[in-house]
Amino acid sequence: MFCHRRIQAVLSQYKAAIEKLDAKGTERFFAADSQIFETGGSEGSYATYLAHHLGPELAAYKSFTFSDYKVSVRFEGPVALATETYRYRIEPKNGAVAERIGVATSVLTREGNSWKIVSMHNSGRKLKGS
Template sequence: MDHSAHSDPAASTQMDHSAQDMDHAEHMAAMNDDVAGAEAVLTSYRDALTSRDAEAMAALFAEESFVYENGKAEGSFTHYMEHHLGPELDAITSFTFGEPTLAVTRMGHMAYGRETYTYRIELADGRVIDREGVATSVLAHDADGWKIVQYHSSSRAPRNN
């Protein structure tokens, strides 16, 4: 029996994958740009904290966000700003970060960040707070760019190592 009329065309035809042949360097550059955008959001958050700019901070968070600080679920960033961070900002005269490290890993339309830092807060009543801190964050990318969807930070008094 002759089966030539029913042969598998894929078996005898070379497939064209040229549309999928993105240059590896171009692909890595695109990935790095995406990571750089997520890094920029986290750096901008730190900068907005030091300048005590509530509006700039809020713009970096997704509407459906979650904040955790030192073992407490603070709710959305809006709730956190209204009930925790906002009132604290009014009492701060100086907020500085030292020794920040930041690493971001991209996973599709999501990225996660890991940070370490020290910070110093000077309050209007003269008190000074020195701390060592860490943070992890989850960011999502959409048509508007990167937004923080979850942020978890904790800190402790500096320890002599």
């Protein structure tokens, strides 16, 4: 049986890892053949994204926080479609703080008893007046 809460838990645990600046173990949330898209670019699989983009970014941050987080989930056959909206604040170890409005869309499928992200696209934009 499909359950919105299970999908929300996967996304919430992933978000919590980002806020901890520690993506270790987050591979478990993604299918091996996943595809990641970020702000107009294709990042490849999650493993590639983690090694070449997300991991180095998190290492350069002092903090990364989400607020005003909302998620909606719907099912289309055996696939879950999730949309997350949020604000985020990134404080780098060096440089200016970035505050943005973000959105992410994810497609998840079941692998055994777990839900895995097979496709994720996220983007952000500056707050109005910034």
